[in-house]
Amino acid sequence: MNYKGLSFGLGIFSIALGAVEIIANRRIAQAMDQDDDAARTTLKAFGVREIAAGANLIAAPAHSTNMWNRVAGDGIDMAALGIAVTRAPRNPAVWGAIAFVAAAATVDILTARGLDRETGKASPKRAGEGDAAARQHERAGYSSIEPQGLTRAAAPAVA
Structure with a gap:
């Protein structure tokens, strides 16, 4: 499965959502x-969070950290819907939203785990970081999509 492509698509979906x-709050x-x-303010804030999550996914679709951030957002959404269901327990729209978020969370988790396995990249590396982590990933059998044999520039140590 192309998890990077799925991550990119979920980024577009996040922005639209x-x-x-x-x-339409x-x-x-x-x-x-x-x-x-x-409730309207919360929906607006959740919308801003979704757009930010989508922008991160489009900018770096191979980084599973961005997908895990979406999973965390799904948890926040589910908590808010838990409050909503106590206020309107028989409302089918609330239950539909719960089903929607549960389905989205499932796709998000599967994509994040797939990216963890496929790329081994949790987040973008800063200059000088990750050499030990890269060796550990190689020993564990993970592959990297970064070019091999490049030297990394490191910032001078601060005394």
């Missing part, structure tokens, strides 16, 4: 019987 949460809040200032 975030835009919807910002633009009143309609979403009304549908879920949560139409108050706090």
